[in-house]
Every structure is written in C-alpha cells, then in structure tokens.
Amino acid sequence: AVYMNATVATTGQGGWPMTCFLTPDGAPFHCGTYYPPAPRGGMPSFGQLLGAISDTWRSRRGDVTRAATAVVEELQRTSGGLPPGGRPVDAILLDAAVGAVAEDEDATRGGFGSAPKFPPSALLEGLLRNYERTGAAEPLGLVVRTAAAMARGGICDQLGGGFARYSVDARWVVPHFEKMLYDNALLLRVYAHLARITGDSAARRVASGIAEFLLRDLRTDEGGFASALDADTDGVEGATYVWTPQQLVDVLGEDDGRWAAHVFAVTRLGTFEAGTSVLQMPDDPDDHERYARVRARLFEARQARPQPGRDDKVVTAWNAFAITALVEAGLALGRPRWIDAAAECARLLVSVHVVDGRLRRASLGGRVGRPAAVLEDHGALVTALISLYQATGDVGWLEPARALADVAVGRFADPEGSGGWFDTACDAETLVARPRDPVDGATPSGASLMTEALLALSVVVDDGGRYADAAHAALAGVAVLFERMPRSAGHWLAVAEASLRGPLQVAVAGGGELLGSARRYAPGGAIVVGGAPESSVLLTDRPLIDGLPAAYVCRGTVCDPPVTDGAALRAALVAARA
Structure with a gap:
C-alpha cells in the first residue's frame, strides 16, 4: 500500500506480520511488530487482538512511541508535493500524454480501464481541448466513444436526465444509483462542449437532460444546488429507477410497453436485481415522436413512485462547478435560463458563503457552516465568477473573483516559491502534515482548479502579471503527472491546453x-x-x-x-x- 510517499511492506515473522515503512527509494525507515504469535490454526479473535494491543501499550509503549514518531517524521518529510520534473509542459508533452491515455481505452465498451467505471469528466474535457488545438482524430474519438457509451448505458438516467455515480460493470449498464452534483456539473460541461464542437444531436440531448436534472431535482429554495440524491429509496437501492416488462405495459399499454422494452433494453431476466432492469438505450429509437411520448409517460409514472432522499448541503466548489457548466452550456446551446440560474447560485455563494472576507465550505437552508473553504472552493468559484462575467458583461463579478484569488495566493500557495499549492490555508487547523494533493480524481484537484482560475483572471484584470506568473509556475511543476499518470491529470491537461494558447x-x-x-x-x-x-x-x-x-x-x-x-x-x- 502507498500512503502519501511512504510505502508499507509486510513480511512474515513468527506467523504474524511485520510492517516496514519504506521511503520512496525503497529503504526501510521503521519496522516493527507489536503482538504475540498467532495461535496455530488461524487468525486471532477480536478479543485476542484487543488484548495484544493493550499489552503492547502497557509493556512496550516506548517502541510504539518511537514507531509513531518515525512515521510522523517521514510523512512530514515526504509531504512536499510532486517530485521535480525537468521537462517543460509543452505541446510535445501534452500530445504524448494523450497518446498514453489512448492506450488505456476500452475501445469495445467505452471509457478507460475495467470495472468499476467512473465518468472521466475532467479527462474528457482535457481531450476535447487537445483536439481543438491539434485537430487530431485520436483525442476526439476517445471522447466521442466514451461519451456515447455512457449516454446509452444505465449510468445515464434515460428518463430524468443526469448520471449516477459510477457503473459497477465495464459496460456502463448497472450503476451505483447515487447522483452527485459534482459529477453532473462536470459532465454537463463536457457534453455541451462536445455538442458545440461536433453539432451532435445526442450530445446536445444529454447536456440538456443534465441541465434540466440540476434545475428540477437539485436546486434548493435559496437558489443553490443540493449535493446529491441517495442511491436507495426506502432502504432499497435503485427502487425508484428500475423496471420490468410488465411494469412498462402497465403504464403504456401492450403495444407501447413492448416497444419501450425493446428501446430501453428491459428484459424478462433483467439486468439488475429480482428480474428488474436498468433502462438503457443501446440504439436510437426508430420513431422519435413515439419515443418522446413514451419517455414522458414513463417519467410521470416514475415520479409517482417513492423518491430517493436528497442531501441539501450547498457545497461551494460543487456549486461553482454547476455555475460554470450552466453558463458554458447556456451559451453553447442557446439557453439563457440556465445562465440566469447560474447567476442566482453565484449570488448565494458570494452573499452567504463569504464571511468577513473569507470563504466557507458549505451551507444548509441558507445558513453557512463554520468550516473554512479549501483550495478547490476558491479555484472553482473564481472560475465560475469569471464565466459569468464573460456571459453577462457584468464587471461586478470580477471584484469578488479577484478578492478570492488574492486570499488563495496569500494563504494557500507554497511559501517556498515552488509554484505548488496546499489544500488548506496557512491558518487552518494544524495536522501531522499540511495536505496537498495535485492529482485530479473524481473532481479536479484544488491545485489545477486554482491554476485555471488564475490563468483566466490574469486576462480579464490588470494585475501586473502576478496571476499569470503563479499559474505558469504551478503548471511547470506538474510535468511528472503527464509523464507518469496522465489519466489522473485530466483537468491539468485542460488548463495546460488553454495556457499554450496564452490563453x-x-x-x-x-x-x-x-x-x-x-x-x-x-x-x-x-x-x-x-x-x-x-x-x-x-x-x-x-x-x-x-x-x-x-x-x-x-x-x-x-x-x-x-x-x-x-x-x-x-x-x-x-x-x-x-
């Protein structure tokens, strides 16, 4: 296992494991075992384990303290961020990263790697931007195939729009039914971008479905967006969403019911539990008017079922993702109502989540919580405010954007001048090691989001080059991500592509x-x-x-x-x- 930059290796000693913490170069800096040999014939009981722990704490506390101290010291020593990279982040490096990503594609079923499959939102956005610079067929093909596979699968809500958290299988058929705000906001940006580039009607339809899902199901009374819908309904996962052939007939009648079963791949055996099926759309329907009518009736019937619970927390970064996505999609697809919703959400964040000049992480029911915002909150919100400025021409959005950026530069940037970023502010709670993780995951990293924000802000305000310098310094430090783990540098790819153009x-x-x-x-x-x-x-x-x-x-x-x-x-x- 790898924790931060320390590796944990386990070897046998007298029937019990000995744990060694290794430095990145493979050298052990502490090894130890703190419990007696296991009895012959199997693992110890929980009571035996508790007894061994208690005995070790009483009789060998010095060993435990020394081991803990060594671990803490090593974590502090290796928490300095990414190893330095010698290569410049240029077109050659970015194109090579795209080539490496292509090698991991599941060309048959779409996406990358094997099950479970998560929507690779940030990576798809980066690939689209690479295509726009190069005009190469490969990055666009990667996006088109993955976007189509996800949109046709059960991970996409074929009736209500939006996407579930991930697919438990490699074919995007059976989802974990939880719907997260951040997934859908990031995917809205991707599908709207794809529709704008290609004119593809399916991408436009999926983008519209995501946006309407956000506005219909996640919007709060205060104008923000709730964090998630639960996976289960009344304790049963997927109960709201799955169907049998007979249920389709009950709602639609015999002819339309059988037709819908074919269109949505609902079978007698089922694709989920107890003979139920998750709706898919393997092929385009042969009658679009009939499809629209059937889909509307099924959605109405589904709304009459018990519904999953909703997590009403309004998280700053996730709402900022929604603002940016709704603005960009609204401009791309000609939907000013989406831009209006984004502006209302931004007003909530600026008026409620900023307290005494400092950003907070989340609110509930219009009341902001005490936890301070982290780096991703600042970066995402600055970008969101700049997107609203571009869409509306209202320079009033730039003042809070600049204030938040200044806080981030002053309190989250590495004071050593490396160009790196910490995820918590310098005046946040003291931990064993101040966290910093520049790797893009389910959401973009705080560092890549902040770099995107500063790059954009450097263009729309006159700051003497300070924001641009910080953005370029951050980009210069992530070459190793493109070299070694490009699939985990999707948002960095998007930011780097923008940087190559100036932006x-x-x-x-x-x-x-x-x-x-x-x-x-x-x-x-x-x-x-x-x-x-x-x-x-x-x-x-x-x-x-x-x-x-x-x-x-x-x-x-x-x-x-x-x-x-x-x-x-x-x-x-x-x-x-x-």
Whole structure:
C-alpha cells in the first residue's frame, strides 16, 4: 500500500506480520511488530487482538512511541508535493500524454480501464481541448466513444436526465444509483462542449437532460444546488429507477410497453436485481415522436413512485462547478435560463458563503457552516465568477473573483516559491502534515482548479502579471503527472491546453451577432468578452471599425487584425489553434 510517499511492506515473522515503512527509494525507515504469535490454526479473535494491543501499550509503549514518531517524521518529510520534473509542459508533452491515455481505452465498451467505471469528466474535457488545438482524430474519438457509451448505458438516467455515480460493470449498464452534483456539473460541461464542437444531436440531448436534472431535482429554495440524491429509496437501492416488462405495459399499454422494452433494453431476466432492469438505450429509437411520448409517460409514472432522499448541503466548489457548466452550456446551446440560474447560485455563494472576507465550505437552508473553504472552493468559484462575467458583461463579478484569488495566493500557495499549492490555508487547523494533493480524481484537484482560475483572471484584470506568473509556475511543476499518470491529470491537461494558447482571448467591441460567433467557435479555455469599447481591460483601445462591431483575436499581447464578420472570425480562430 502507498500512503502519501511512504510505502508499507509486510513480511512474515513468527506467523504474524511485520510492517516496514519504506521511503520512496525503497529503504526501510521503521519496522516493527507489536503482538504475540498467532495461535496455530488461524487468525486471532477480536478479543485476542484487543488484548495484544493493550499489552503492547502497557509493556512496550516506548517502541510504539518511537514507531509513531518515525512515521510522523517521514510523512512530514515526504509531504512536499510532486517530485521535480525537468521537462517543460509543452505541446510535445501534452500530445504524448494523450497518446498514453489512448492506450488505456476500452475501445469495445467505452471509457478507460475495467470495472468499476467512473465518468472521466475532467479527462474528457482535457481531450476535447487537445483536439481543438491539434485537430487530431485520436483525442476526439476517445471522447466521442466514451461519451456515447455512457449516454446509452444505465449510468445515464434515460428518463430524468443526469448520471449516477459510477457503473459497477465495464459496460456502463448497472450503476451505483447515487447522483452527485459534482459529477453532473462536470459532465454537463463536457457534453455541451462536445455538442458545440461536433453539432451532435445526442450530445446536445444529454447536456440538456443534465441541465434540466440540476434545475428540477437539485436546486434548493435559496437558489443553490443540493449535493446529491441517495442511491436507495426506502432502504432499497435503485427502487425508484428500475423496471420490468410488465411494469412498462402497465403504464403504456401492450403495444407501447413492448416497444419501450425493446428501446430501453428491459428484459424478462433483467439486468439488475429480482428480474428488474436498468433502462438503457443501446440504439436510437426508430420513431422519435413515439419515443418522446413514451419517455414522458414513463417519467410521470416514475415520479409517482417513492423518491430517493436528497442531501441539501450547498457545497461551494460543487456549486461553482454547476455555475460554470450552466453558463458554458447556456451559451453553447442557446439557453439563457440556465445562465440566469447560474447567476442566482453565484449570488448565494458570494452573499452567504463569504464571511468577513473569507470563504466557507458549505451551507444548509441558507445558513453557512463554520468550516473554512479549501483550495478547490476558491479555484472553482473564481472560475465560475469569471464565466459569468464573460456571459453577462457584468464587471461586478470580477471584484469578488479577484478578492478570492488574492486570499488563495496569500494563504494557500507554497511559501517556498515552488509554484505548488496546499489544500488548506496557512491558518487552518494544524495536522501531522499540511495536505496537498495535485492529482485530479473524481473532481479536479484544488491545485489545477486554482491554476485555471488564475490563468483566466490574469486576462480579464490588470494585475501586473502576478496571476499569470503563479499559474505558469504551478503548471511547470506538474510535468511528472503527464509523464507518469496522465489519466489522473485530466483537468491539468485542460488548463495546460488553454495556457499554450496564452490563453486565447477574443474581445468583441460592440457585441451583437459577432459576439455570438465568438462564443460558438472559440475553443475551450478561451476568454471571450464583448461590450462597449473601453468597458473592460480586454476592450481597452479596441474600437469599432467603421461603426461596425469588431472582434480582436489575441494570444497574450499579440493580436490579429480586427475582423467584422462571423466567417472571418471563425477563420481567425481556426488559425489561432496552435
């Protein structure tokens, strides 16, 4: 087992294990065994184990103390973050990381690795951004195959929209039925991005389903989003969601019931427990009007069933994911109502979760809790506020974004100047070792989220280069992730792809249809701002051209000549890929 950077190795000694804690280079720094040999014939009883522990504490306390001290010292010594990497984070490294990810693809069933399968949200977003830079078929194919497999499987709620936590099998058929806010927010961003790039109607449908699920089932009375729906209903997992062929007939009648059983892969034997089936959609229905009618009737019938419980905590980072996703999806798919919901959620976070200038982790029923926010909360919320600024042109979103970023830089950045980040603030509760984990997992790491936020903020405010310097320093320290574990660096990939472009900036003086074209064709991670000349940093000294709206495409301080029509803007954005 590996804990932080220390490895635990076990060897036999007199029938009992001896545990050695090893340094990263394999050398033991402490070994010991603290209990008597096991009796012949099997494992000791729980009572024997408790007796051995008590005896060790009384008779060998010095050994225990020395072992504990050695473990603590080693954890403190090895908690310095990632090992230094010599390679620059450049296009060559990112393309090699994508190639390594492709080797892990389950090309037959979609996704990566084997069961259980979790939605690789951050990785898919990073692959889409790599495709937008390179135009290569491989990263787009990886996303298309995985997104389609998940959308057709039981992990996707075929009636109500949204995704369950993970699939227990390799074919995405049987989910763990819990629905998490963070999964659905991150997946909304991916499917909306995929729909914008490819125009795929299925991706658009899935994105719409996720957004409507968020607004219908997770939205709280205060305008935030609840954390999760339970996996079980009245103590039975999946009870709300599964069907038998007869239940379909009972709701739809004989003809539509049998047709629905075929469309949704509901069989007599079932795919879940007790002959029930999780709804899938292996193939597109042959009659779309009939499909829409049947789906609506089944959803209505399902709503009459007992429903799973809801965790109403409003978690800052997860709500920030929802804000960013709803804004980007609303712009991509033309749904201003989603952007309005995102703005309402952001107002809640800024007004309730920020107390005396410091961000808190969560609230319930409009009352904020005492625990302080961690790094991921700051990074995710700053990005969310910047996304609202881009969508609305309201510069009022930038003041709280900048204040939160300043707190993060002052209290979470590594004071040694390594470019790394701690997950807790410098004035947080003292632990054995101050936690820092830059690896992207089920959600992006706090470090990658903060780097994304600072990269975007450096473009929309005049800060003398401080935010950009911090972002680039952080990126420079994660080359080892791309080299050794690229599947766990998905959000870093997305951020690095944006960084390679500067990030790309599109300033549209005058807005209008030209601004719509910029939002439709700019790659993920680009900063798109529109409005009156001089109304923001990006629009300073960028006037209308002959009285017409004009778009300025820039990378850093280098800008192309302004263009005044959508076709020319799209050509400029394509040319700015690399």
